[in-house]
Amino acid sequence: MTKVERSVPYLFLLPAMILLLFWRYIPIAMGLRESLYSNALSLTGAKTFVGLDNFRYLFDDPVFWSSVRVTAIFGIIVNPLQVALALALGVLVNQSLRGIGIFRTILLLPVAISINVAALAWGLALDTNYGLVNGLLEAVGVARQDFLRDPDQALPTMIGIVSWIGVPFWTLFILAGLQGIPHEVLEAARVDGANRLQTFLHVTLPLLRRVLLFVLVADTIANFTLFVPPYLLTRGGPGNSTNLMMYDAWKRGFVYGDLGSSAAMVLILLLVMAVVVIIQFLALRPQH
Amino acid sequence: MSTNQSRHQLQTRETTVITADNTDTRPVALSTTRHQPGATRPGERMLATLLYVLLIVMALIVLAPLEWIMASSFTTRETVWANVLPFSWRALLPEEFTLAGYRGIFAEGFGRVILNTMFVGLTTTVLSVIVGSTAGFAFARFDFPGKTVLWVLILLSLMVPYEATVIPAYTLVNNLGWTNSWQALIVPAVANGTVIFLFRQFFAEIPQDLIDAARLDGAAWSRVLVGIVLPLTKPVVVTSAIIVFLAQWNSFFWPMLVAPAEEYRVVQVAVSILGVQQELRYWDLLFASATIAAVVPLALVLPLQKYYVSSITGSGLKG
Numbered sequence: 001m002t003k004v005e006r007s008v009p010y011l012f013l014l015p016a017m018i019l020l021l022f023w024r025y026i027p028i029a030m031g032l033r034e035s036l037y038s039n040a041l042s043l044t045g046a047k048t049f050v051g052l053d054n055f056r057y058l059f060d061d062p063v064f065w066s067s068v069r070v071t072a073i074f075g076i077i078v079n080p081l082q083v084a085l086a087l088a089l090g091v092l093v094n095q096s097l098r099g100i101g102i103f104r105t106i107l108l109l110p111v112a113i114s115i116n117v118a119a120l121a122w123g124l125a126l127d128t129n130y131g132l133v134n135g136l137l138e139a140v141g142v143a144r145q146d147f148l149r150d151p152d153q154a155l156p157t158m159i160g161i162v163s164w165i166g167v168p169f170w171t172l173f174i175l176a177g178l179q180g181i182p183h184e185v186l187e188a189a190r191v192d193g194a195n196r197l198q199t200f201l202h203v204t205l206p207l208l209r210r211v212l213l214f215v216l217v218a219d220t221i222a223n224f225t226l227f228v229p230p231y232l233l234t235r236g237g238p239g240n241s242t243n244l245m246m247y248d249a250w251k252r253g254f255v256y257g258d259l260g261s262s263a264a265m266v267l268i269l270l271l272v273m274a275v276v277v278i279i280q281f282l283a284l285r286p287q288h
Numbered sequence: 289m290s291t292n293q294s295r296h297q298l299q300t301r302e303t304t305v306i307t308a309d310n311t312d313t314r315p316v317a318l319s320t321t322r323h324q325p326g327a328t329r330p331g332e333r334m335l336a337t338l339l340y341v342l343l344i345v346m347a348l349i350v351l352a353p354l355e356w357i358m359a360s361s362f363t364t365r366e367t368v369w370a371n372v373l374p375f376s377w378r379a380l381l382p383e384e385f386t387l388a389g390y391r392g393i394f395a396e397g398f399g400r401v402i403l404n405t406m407f408v409g410l411t412t413t414v415l416s417v418i419v420g421s422t423a424g425f426a427f428a429r430f431d432f433p434g435k436t437v438l439w440v441l442i443l444l445s446l447m448v449p450y451e452a453t454v455i456p457a458y459t460l461v462n463n464l465g466w467t468n469s470w471q472a473l474i475v476p477a478v479a480n481g482t483v484i485f486l487f488r489q490f491f492a493e494i495p496q497d498l499i500d501a502a503r504l505d506g507a508a509w510s511r512v513l514v515g516i517v518l519p520l521t522k523p524v525v526v527t528s529a530i531i532v533f534l535a536q537w538n539s540f541f542w543p544m545l546v547a548p549a550e551e552y553r554v555v556q557v558a559v560s561i562l563g564v565q566q567e568l569r570y571w572d573l574l575f576a577s578a579t580i581a582a583v584v585p586l587a588l589v590l591p592l593q594k595y596y597v598s599s600i601t602g603s604g605l606k607g
Binding site: 006008009010012013015016017019020022023024025026027028030031034089092093095097100103105106107108109110111112113114115116117118120121122123125129130131132134135136138139164168172221222224225227228231232246249250253254259262263266269270274277 | 336339340342343346347349350351352353354356357369371372373374375379418419420422423425426427430432435438441442444445447448449450451452453454455456457459460475476478479481484509513534537538539540541556559560563564574578581582585586588589590593596
């Protein structure tokens with residue numbers, strides 16, 4: 001092999017690696033570094049090395065812990081919920097019913113909608129005083145609800161809004177997984193006398209394991225770093241009830257100008273996320 | 289039944305149900321065995337009914353907010369809430385049909401905003417497919433020192449969501465003096481881990497003979513990639529293009545930070561500016577801009593939907 005020949009793969013990789021270096025790896029390193037510096041007490045914005053002070057400051061801050069709590073509750077509910085609903089929806093639109101193609105198209109529409117259009121639309125639809133949902137509730141005799149303005153309802157409402165996009169998006173992957181299962185396998189189970197439920201539990205589900213693991217992990221990552229719904233709809237409120245960690249980190253950096261503790265918070269978020277993802281992976285990886 | 293036959297049936301089973309057997313609504317997803325017509329069991333029929341009820345309920349949940357935004361975008365600012373609370377079905381139709389909302393946003397420069405977003409989206413898409421396909425090709429068809437390390441770096445970029453690096457990346461844009469510029473909107477989105485991953489998976493499955501034959505004929509590697517390999521991976525090209533264009537069209541957080549100037553305003557930022565200024569009561573403008581922000585990606589994704597699913601199926605994520 002000539003020298004030129006040996007350099008071919010590197011030339012092919014060069015543009016991608018340079019761009020990733022600048023826009024992914026360097027920012028990650030900058031975030032790590034930033035978390036060890038502080039500009040909080042400086043009028044000029046000059047940075048001083050403070051070691052782990054930003055982390056200590058966060059650990060002493062009740063708002064930080066309330067944000068951790070909100071993010072944990074949000075994650076524990078939203079991830080299993082979205083995966084389960086996506087599995088159900090995937091199985092549903094994979095049925096060979098007449099007209100299923102139309103339903104499949106309709107149910108996957110939210111995939112193309114941006115999260116801020118969805119958040120704005122649902123925010124208006126759920127408004128206490130003029131929202132469509134309250135109009136429908138009153139029409140069937142149920143009292144108006146405050147939804148996003150009620151400290152107890154805001155987080156569950158937000159889970160519903162993000163699932164309106166999230167569930168169809170992950171359904172796409174599960175549908176692809178279902179369509180990748182060889183027909184002969186399902187046929188064989190049927191010949192052996194398995195009913196529909198048995199076939200699903202003992203044949204389909206094990207074969208979907210890799211897809212489900214991927215969806216769970218990717219969904220967890222996406223939901224850990226959710227920012228737009230609290231930003232557009234609630235500003236973290238009412239009473240910090242929707243103050244997700246990514247939003248809180250943004251607020252610390254861009255509203256309060258405290259870049260050090262903002263970076264420290266993102267780092268904590270990433271570490272917790274990595275631990276959760278590793279646990280999910282170890283618990284659910286396919287056994288070969 | 290031979291494998292070929294049943295695979296054929298797998299692909300066409302939907303059409304078979306519709307054309308060959310109009311009276312039969314049994315779900316046949318789990319079976320290719322045809323029973324005699326008319327042998328539908330009551331249980332099966334009930335199941336089918338239940339599935340349709342579920343499908344219709346889910347479809348309503350998806351369609352209702354979209355339909356409501358569109359209907360509201362064609363009504364006047366003053367009447368837009370007229371039938372919502374207390375609710376009447378007229379809320380789903382424009383109370384007084386008007387194009388005032390659309391005229392209003394275009395008078396305020398929404399046409400420029402759409403062009404900006406198209407320019408950013410299309411430029412990023414083209415660059416992303418070029419950069420992603422060449423990188424995917426290198427990973428799929430070459431062995432070279434450092435390959436594993438570089439592949440792990442690509443996977444790392446997939447594992448760390450971009451939101452988590454937004455603040456330092458914004459600092460970087462500032463330091464480069466790129467605030468309020470096209471390159472701030474385009475360049476950071478060009479190298480896309482998902483696109484590289486998709487291309488690698490597909491390139492790995494192309495038969496080596498095909499590449500060897502072209503190489504023996506004296507084709508350069510770039511010629512092999514553009515002339516032979518890329519045309520075979522049309523679904524991946526289409527899917528990658530959709531992923532990148534959609535991400536740019538729907539991008540909000542990043543453009544809001546790095547390009548706040550009106551000159552560089554993109555669709556989602558424009559919609560959100562109206563969205564967070566609800567006290568101004570420009571409802572017609574808000575609904576019209578939200579409708580455009582939603583309709584453009586829908587028009588793009590719907591006709592290309594089949595490529596999307598087939599790319600995911602082929603990416604090695606299946607079963």
